[in-house]
Amino acid sequence: xxxxRLFPVLCAVMLxxxxxxxxxxxxxxVAPGPTSTPVTQGPSGGEAQKVLRVWITWGDNPAQxxxxxxKFGDANNVKVEVTAPVEDDKxxxxxxxxxxxxxxxxxxxxxxxSWKQEGLVTELDDLIQSSGIDLKxxxxxxxxxxxxxxxxxxxxxxxxxxxLFWNKDLYEEAGLDPEKPPMTMEELATFAxxxxxxxxxGNITQVGFIxxxxxxxxxxxxxxYGGFWYSEDGTKVTLxxxxxxxxYKWQQQFYTKYGADQVLKFTSALGGYMSPDQGFYxxxxxxxxxxxxxxxxxxxxxxxxxxxYGVAPFPPPSDHPERKNxxxxxxxxxxxxxxxKDKGASMKLLAWMMSPEIVAEEMYANFNLPxxxxxxxxxxxxxxxxxxxxxxxxxxxxxxxxxLTPINxxxxxxxxxxxxxxxxxxxxxxxxCQEADQKLQPELExxxxx
Amino acid sequence: MTSSxxxxxxxxxxxxxxxxHNFVIGxxxxxxxxxxxxxxxxxxxxxxxxxxxxxxxxxxxxVWIGVQNYTNLIKDKLFWVSLAxxxxxxxxxxxxxxxxxxxxxxxLNLKVKGQAYYRVIYFLPSIVPTVASTMLWIWILNPxxxxxxxxxNIIGINGPNWFRDPLWAKPALIIxxxxxxxxxxxxxxxxxxxVPLSLVEAAxxxxxxxxxxxxxITIPLISPITLFNLITGVIGMFQYFxxxxxxxxxxxxxxxxxxxxxxxxxxxxxxLYQAGFSFLKMGYASALAWILFLIILxxxxxxxxxxxxxxxxSG
Numbered sequence: 001x002x003x004x005r006l007f008p009v010l011c012a013v014m015l016x017x018x019x020x021x022x023x024x025x026x027x028x029x030v031a032p033g034p035t036s037t038p039v040t041q042g043p044s045g046g047e048a049q050k051v052l053r054v055w056i057t058w059g060d061n062p063a064q065x066x067x068x069x070x071k072f073g074d075a076n077n078v079k080v081e082v083t084a085p086v087e088d089d090k091x092x093x094x095x096x097x098x099x100x101x102x103x104x105x106x107x108x109x110x111x112x113x114s115w116k117q118e119g120l121v122t123e124l125d126d127l128i129q130s131s132g133i134d135l136k137x138x139x140x141x142x143x144x145x146x147x148x149x150x151x152x153x154x155x156x157x158x159x160x161x162x163x164l165f166w167n168k169d170l171y172e173e174a175g176l177d178p179e180k181p182p183m184t185m186e187e188l189a190t191f192a193x194x195x196x197x198x199x200x201x202g203n204i205t206q207v208g209f210i211x212x213x214x215x216x217x218x219x220x221x222x223x224x225y226g227g228f229w230y231s232e233d234g235t236k237v238t239l240x241x242x243x244x245x246x247x248y249k250w251q252q253q254f255y256t257k258y259g260a261d262q263v264l265k266f267t268s269a270l271g272g273y274m275s276p277d278q279g280f281y282x283x284x285x286x287x288x289x290x291x292x293x294x295x296x297x298x299x300x301x302x303x304x305x306x307x308x309y310g311v312a313p314f315p316p317p318s319d320h321p322e323r324k325n326x327x328x329x330x331x332x333x334x335x336x337x338x339x340x341k342d343k344g345a346s347m348k349l350l351a352w353m354m355s356p357e358i359v360a361e362e363m364y365a366n367f368n369l370p371x372x373x374x375x376x377x378x379x380x381x382x383x384x385x386x387x388x389x390x391x392x393x394x395x396x397x398x399x400x401x402x403x404l405t406p407i408n409x410x411x412x413x414x415x416x417x418x419x420x421x422x423x424x425x426x427x428x429x430x431x432x433c434q435e436a437d438q439k440l441q442p443e444l445e446x447x448x449x450x
Numbered sequence: 451m452t453s454s455x456x457x458x459x460x461x462x463x464x465x466x467x468x469x470x471h472n473f474v475i476g477x478x479x480x481x482x483x484x485x486x487x488x489x490x491x492x493x494x495x496x497x498x499x500x501x502x503x504x505x506x507x508x509x510x511x512x513v514w515i516g517v518q519n520y521t522n523l524i525k526d527k528l529f530w531v532s533l534a535x536x537x538x539x540x541x542x543x544x545x546x547x548x549x550x551x552x553x554x555x556x557x558l559n560l561k562v563k564g565q566a567y568y569r570v571i572y573f574l575p576s577i578v579p580t581v582a583s584t585m586l587w588i589w590i591l592n593p594x595x596x597x598x599x600x601x602x603n604i605i606g607i608n609g610p611n612w613f614r615d616p617l618w619a620k621p622a623l624i625i626x627x628x629x630x631x632x633x634x635x636x637x638x639x640x641x642x643x644x645v646p647l648s649l650v651e652a653a654x655x656x657x658x659x660x661x662x663x664x665x666x667i668t669i670p671l672i673s674p675i676t677l678f679n680l681i682t683g684v685i686g687m688f689q690y691f692x693x694x695x696x697x698x699x700x701x702x703x704x705x706x707x708x709x710x711x712x713x714x715x716x717x718x719x720x721x722l723y724q725a726g727f728s729f730l731k732m733g734y735a736s737a738l739a740w741i742l743f744l745i746i747l748x749x750x751x752x753x754x755x756x757x758x759x760x761x762x763x764s765g
Contacts, residue, residue, distance in 0.1 A: 008474055008478065015478065015481060089727065089728075093727065096509060118730050261615070264593075264611055264615075265594050265611055268593050268594055269593070269595045338509065409728070410729065424711065424712070425712070
């Protein structure tokens with residue numbers, strides 16, 4: 001009788017005790033663990049050690065990077081967990097969540113402006129003051145990638161430059177001098193014609209040049225045509241400017257000459273970027289624009305060491321020989337998320353990453369261009385003659401950078417859509433670019449007036 | 451005093467102590483579900499409704515902008531593109547999958563040797579996780595080296611570029627979807643078991659052929675099942691996401707990945723995802739979500755209303 005009356009009370013007590021024992025889950029962000037498992041070889045022993053997490057969006061050689069960061073870990077009694085590569089979706093989810101990584105390393109500076117606008121990135125100037133980083137040791141061009149309204153939101157960690165690669169064997173087969181790369185953009189198109197082969201059914205079996213292989217190189221081409229999709233001061237969107245239109249028309253011919261459908265069919269059968277079936281490695285594409293890491297240990301040497309290829313600066317258009325050696329210098333940047341738990345610790349790690357010895361070691365291991373002047377003097381960088389071409393491109397007088405604004409994400413998305421329509425359907429670039437300008441210019445003005 | 455067998459109160463009488471007691475016990479037992487519903491369903495719905503009237507960039511302070519998100523939505527070209535793409539899938543994909551599942555269920559209902567094995571084989575693809583099955587189909591659909599185009603080549607057809615031709619990307623996704631109709635087949639199968647054999651035999655005796663038996667007996671009698679599959683299919687297809695997202699990001703080499711090629715795979719929820727999680731326009735994404743809710747609600751009501759004419763509930 002008593003129990004029956006007390007039954008609801010007992011139930012309530014039971015329920016409340018269950019609820020009380022469930023501590024709220026640690027406020028983790030939406031991001032599930034990144035794809036590759038963290039390769040941790042931290043120092044042994046010791047109790048609850050501080051863990052610093054470094055996320056990198058590229059992953060040429062994760063094991064090597066982890067062992068590099070372990071040096072910091074050992075010297076400072078912390079455990080550094082490197083996770084690489086990490087997809088963009090996870091990055092955004094982590095930045096907006098409550099457990100972002102302590103340091104985020106990106107392959108390019110494009111999104112930093114948009115993310116800074118959203119309040120996801122820490123402004124670094126004050127932290128740099130007390131960290132001992134010598135800003136004067138960093139080359140100006142890559143450092144400018146990180147400046148917005150004169151303040152720094154990231155620091156460059158090695159930088160990239162692109163050049164023209166060509167397959168010497170395929171050149172010889174086509175009757176071209178294998179030691180003479182094209183000297184102008186027009187000559188490149190002529191060579192590409194000779195290097196493109198079709199079979200009896202009209203299917204392409206070999207292509208001379210595909211302008212957006214392995215990804216878009218609009219910035220390099222448009223700089224060679226003397227412009228960019230922003231004005232130099234970053235206040236105007238100039239998608240419909242003459243250099244942009246020229247650049248699109250030049251790229252378009254490589255698709256329309258052989259039939260865009262045919263080219264697309266051909267490219268969809270090519271292997272992945274880091275595999276022996278990559279289009280250029282497999283001898284299916286005779287010329288490509290790619291970066292300095294290709295001549296290092298993780299790419300051609302790894303996947304197709306017997307490839308007989310040459311590297312040369314990308315040629316200028318024939319009516320502007322003075323633009324020779326125009327190179328767009330942009331690349332890896334490291335930032336501290338606004339939500340990072342211990343910014344002091346993050347900064348200490350960042351300062352260590354920027355030190356000339358570490359820059360030299362990392363850049364040599366992955367064959368990226370050193371952004372530290374002191375590191376660049378390391379004689380190891382001049383041993384590989386192909387790499388020297390990239391070093392010279394980075395420091396020559398025609399080296400330029402990308403122009404960045406806080407609406408980069410949207411602008412790049414728009415450019416990507418125009419790229420697709422112009423190249424894959426042969427659309428006229430001018431009206432598309434004008435429409436985009438009209439849509440994006442007000443957006444840019446909106447953020448500039450904030 | 452109320453009789454002990456009466457557990458539920460009637461409308462016009464005050465609840466007895468016993469009924470109150472039972473009600474409270476019941477409430478306590480379902481309280482976990484109620485808490486879950488409040489926290490994970492009702493609260494997010496109310497929050498997103500509120501956000502749809504604001505500009506919310508997650509880490510920035512909230513700004514109330516009234517109905518601006520909704521007016522921007524109407525002016526947004528990509529909103530209409532994504533809606534059109536989604537309607538394509540709903541109007542073509544759903545009927546196709548219903549017809550395919552129904553025909554498959556009919557075949558799997560035939561008393562042949564190995565019927566059980568066939569049923570398992572046809573059901574298996576539907577339990578393959580969506581991402582894995584999409585990656586598999588990307589391999590099959592590869593325009594140059596995939597099995598599908600190779601087979602088409604053998605019979606002399608030049609297979610289209612499933613990846614880069616905007617006309618053929620959605621058909622590719624529909625083909626992918628037809629592979630996973632196992633669940634619908636099973637539901638149709640169970641409905642077919644309920645068709646009384648006596649009716650079928652009577653019709654046979656009266657001289658009806660298989661087509662007449664099909665259209666006059668079988669189809670009407672399983673029409674409730676059809677209605678169910680139609681409604682769940684439409685609700686699901688309006689929210690089509692995973693396959694499209696994995697497909698577009700996996701086949702893209704240049705340009706933007708989402709919606710590739712040329713926005714032909716930009717479905718409503720994909721666009722919503724992009725607005726909310728790539729561009730961090732959470733207010734706009736919330737407005738998109740509520741418009742989708744209204745569209746699905748409207749479609750479901752429409753289907754239910756018009757269904758009375760063609761559904762026959764037996765017994």
